[in-house]
Amino acid sequence: MPQPPTAVPRTGKVIATLALAGVTAAVMQTLVTPLLADLPKILHTSPSNAAWVVTATLLVAGVCVPISGRLGDMIGKRRMLLACCVPLIIGSVVCALSNGVVPMIIGRGLQGIGMGMIPLGIALLRDVLPAEKLSSSIALVSASMGIGGGIGLPLAAAVAQYADWRFLFWGAAALAVTVAVMIVAFVPEVPAAAKGQRFDVVGALGLAIGLVCLLLAVSKGADWGWGSTTTLGLIAAAVVSLAAWGWYEWRTTYPLVDLRTTVRPRVLLTNLASVCIGFGMYAGMLVVPQLLQFPAATGYGLGQTMLAAGLWMLPGGLMMMAVSPLGGRLTNARGPKVTLVCGAVVLAAGYGAALLLSGTAPGLMVATMVINSGVALAYGAMPALIMGAVPLAETGAANGFNALMRSLGTSVGAAVVGVVLAQMTTTVGGVTFTSESGFRTGLLMGGALALLSGIVAALIPAPRTPRLTPPVLADPGAPADPTAGTAHTAVSK
Template sequence: MTSRPRTLIAVLVLVGITVSLQQTFVIPLLPHLPTLLHTTPANASWAVTATLIAGAVSIPIVGRLADLWGKRRILLACLAFLIAGSAMTALSASLGWFVAGRALQGIAAGVVSLGISLLRDHLAPHRLASATSVMSTSLGVGASLGIPLSAFLAQYADWRLLFWTAGGLAALAGVLVLLVVPGRSRPPGGRFDPLGALMFSSALVCLFLAVSKGGTWGWTGGVTLGLFAGAAALLVLFGAWELRTAQPLIDLRVSRRPQVLLTNAASLVFGFSMLISSLVFTQLLQMPTAAGYGFSESMFVAGLLQAPGGVCMIAMSPVSAMITVRFGPRAALMAGASVVVCGYGFAALLHTELWQLLVCSALVGSGIGLAYGAMPSLIMSAVPVNQTAAANSLNNLCRSLGTTTASAVTGLLLATMSTTVSGHVVPSRTAFTTVLLTAASAALLALVIAAFIPRRRPATTAGPLLATPTAVQRHEPRPTP
């Protein structure tokens, strides 16, 4: 156990926020990228797609390598990729270099999972619930705060400063990790599964390409359908291989336990619901007032109004921990989903005044803080200690797939349900209402899924949060050589 638990928590949360910031830094810049990089809007969208795909591929691999070679070592490697990617993006003068830099940044997407795993290794059990709650919500906090920060820098300073800022924060985080985070002298060791990693990575590339670019290529087009089919075939092959290999990339026997499987399913649906408030409100606030439902606010003001959601996420982290300790993480997840349903339901009915959008943002942020704080506890109480990083990474991957799907579905609905205002084609009021109702439905589905998560994991007496290492490993089947 570490002698400086508060410092360790603060440093790892800073790392999580730093990495999640870079995922939203580019959003306010997207409309200007075609001009800045001399390309088309369709090609400029690869600035987001490249990061999503690189993150999806790296998350499970990073988690497994961390369990094998040491979490601190892999965490520092991820931060090094983030620094290199930020510098490459800031110095780029063409789309190719810009996209390459964004892909390098995406490799760091798994650090929140690593942070949660490090907390499990180095904190006393009574501190773990609150610490993992804060660490888990750092993903949402960084995303919420990244939009106003990047909008301010993009509007009032040079756009390259965005990425120099991201690189500087990553460098600072790396120094603090070296100084504060303990490292194991002997990593647990084991064997990496390169064939499993290749098959799973290929499946994820196909899946994320189809989801993120399906709206551009056509959802019924041959390329999109072929990518979906390829992803399905590769996942089937991957599953068959993982069940036969002694040291798999992802232990499917553990992943199919009801508590893990249902938590990951809820995370996927919840990730879909989480992102929609940022996507919808940012556009709605910048809509012209001539439309009758817009606010004609600047890019910076539209981004600034996302900040209350991030503040509420932070505020709800200790509440999530309290509910987890007293009633179990399942109750905290269900409470969070219920609050998000109320937030989006309210916004679907009332979104014509700024205070109404702020209320929704606060409710959604509060619900995310409650739910995200509970997910690591649900996962870690059902997996062996030596699979903590890999299991949390898979949960993080499910969230990422949900947010990517949300971006694609939101873009499709806003584009197809449009109207003309002052000679410009813009999303209609019905489009915004439909997207908000879709988000509420997704949160409601997450609530239903969470209701079926077992109240307590069987065969353990270690309490609702975490089983002891020996208790978990005692019930873990040994792989056949």
Template sequence: MTMHRPATQRRPGLIVAVLAMTGVVATGIQTLIVPLLGQLPSLLDASAADTAWVVTVTLLTSAVAVPISGRLGDMLGKRAVMIASLVPLIAGSVVCALSVSLGAMVVGRGLQGLGLGVVPLGISLLREVMPPQRIGSAVATMSASMGIGGALGLPFAAIVGQTTNWRIMFWTFAGLAVVALALLVWIVPAGHRPTPRPRFDTRGAVGLSLGLVSLLLGISRGASWGWLSLPTLTCAGLAVVCLSLWAAHQLHAGAPLVNLRSLSDRRVALANLVGLLISFCTYPLSYVIPQILQLPASTGYGLGQSMVAMALWLAPGGLAMLAIAPVSARLSARFGPRTTLSLGALVIAAGYVSTWWLMGSPWGLMIVVALCNVGVGMAYAAIPLILMDAVPPAETASANGFNTLCRAIGTSVAGAVIGGALAASATQVDTFTAPSAPALHAVLLVGVGLGGLACLLAWAIPRAPQTGSPAPALVGAGQGTRS
């Protein structure tokens, strides 16, 4: 128990709002750079290949930070680690705002990536500081913050980038992060800390970091380096060696960074696999659909929208994730999170199917994105409930952090596979390099197939074992031991 508990019960809505705002700020920072990508070479006096590191470095640092911050959250307290994570995020935003060179921008974006563990930490903290009957809806709202951040961050960055000084957007998010930090300290209770405190697995953290950096670096840069080039193969080899040694260490460590033995529980293993598949499915929403909106009509399928118009057409999709949050919570309460997860994956597949009729107009694509994001919101609201029911309270943040890592890997693999496939089919149309229409249809068809597979795997998640008392996560979702 914690001394803040009575205060928590008097203001649960405010606590959820603060944690969700923190998640919106953190995830919004990821999309800030998108409108600047084409201008970065001239802004930073560097080549396009070099400025790609501005995106890559955030991916690498966040992949390392998320599982480590999750474990530290279980050890030191989730709120304390959330506060600590916001410090490099703020510092990185300031560095980016002041950058006049590529090196400074890369450093700033790397620091921002270190703060992206706040979303799984916030979801895990809800288990400790919310009244049991509010956990399900709170988790759904917090999960939706991932979509809202991207949905609002992109149009904001596009408008600022085209109408005023691009540095303003980094200063704005730095200020928002400072406000989020202050509200965390002032409003959100600390939650629990284990006693005695477990030891931190330094060897595991180093091994996982080396393995993930090698893996994601090879995936993200393989297309530009060449998939059979020495740098790419070296990264692949290092990833296999480091991650194999890391997994062996985790299975024998007394206090592992990530409890891989929990993967023997089919609920945990399938929830992580479904999370990876769904993150793969979401990639076309942020890569393929924007291209269709912006490419000229002379391509045969482009809709000729500006960057700002494209961002505004996509924005309602993120808000759809927020709108579906209370519905997801009620579905999980009534039928169990497994059903919500399976239905969410099915909605994603249906969204991609609808592209065959709705690809011809911006309104149609807005509906497609909103429909897919409804499914994503349902899925991401259900996965933490499944994990919290399956793992001990002392491993909640680690489990959610590992799931976030699985989703990051899914997105990275999707970027390499889809980006490579579309690049291979690209042709010159006027002054634009555009992928072929059949390649785009094939990518969307993959979204249908993987969404359907995720639906089946979600339905295969077993029911929670019956116990004498209800599991915390499921009580929080408003149900007993049904799943």
């Protein structure tokens, strides 16, 4: 018979461990940003080949995040968190020792495998924390991705500017080892809610093929040409393979992603809002650093170095850390739907501030702080909405799929805004560069998508039967019930 959950000791240390795991995942993504211009020289290769250092992580993470979530449901989330640390450590060491582009791409791909730590950690919170701490903890761990990016970028820029670039990857390896040790020491083992179910190998392969084709087309379409045979062929292959994957997933007994759950209005609309939020967030991440670093001679650039630009953006990352607990309190008081709508409105307001204050570095700093405040609210609310609408046995997979939706939003946002910045140009003295109107259009697009996400979030229906008791952990000796477990009241309003 199921037993009531026992008290979990050291909940503060559990939350700190999972938040650090999220920061580590974010640092892995922003690690190479200060090196992008120098990578061709460092790796003795062409700029197009060096770009795969970024693309490899994106592709592998897109494929592995939902798979990691499902495996966490089946064999235990703590075990999968530790498993994610292994490729992060090995990949960082491989990158630190690389002298060419191929080992660097391999190392970055290994780092991408470990990106599933964030949705796994969020899903684990539902299993181990009391109801009164759940919303604020979800908000903090969710926001850790932005916190890590905001803090990691200036640190990485400082190391790249004043020390050997290899120290970046040795530091990343040490950070991943620290996370692994803390998981062993502080994170409790929880019985797997989907233990005994069969892993969907066909679904994993189908999703991998579809996502690789889609993400390749989105991330490399600008380089290859959006009308090129390669890009169009990849888009067609993605449509066919993802349609076939969806047909198979709908009919199999133990799917990688339960589409019957995914099409429920609360889950479907939350995922759609996540795509829009991802797009809206990344527009600012592309535009603001370039505005800060563009030469002042252009009349709208602010002439900052990479390190200075990172420092101007640092308060935005710290703002996420400050706002995320407030988002948790708002979720407890009014429900995650209200928090998501508020986050979208604040994000849109941040883009409005950026349009008004883009003429100075302090103005862009303020705008970034507002933008990141909106992201912190939204990112804390989305997992709460997802976990309030799916069975306990699907929290890992459902959070992984939601993380994938956010990643698709950022990928599409990067591609679309990148095209805008590349097409809206001006030429001075024989040099062509992005015009001021191009940057302003990118900011307008980010604000528009933020408002759209708020509209979508406002349409999310209320839960049908919220429960007033915390979830019941399954007896390890009892068969898994795929319909068991609903969210805490704190995340189901």
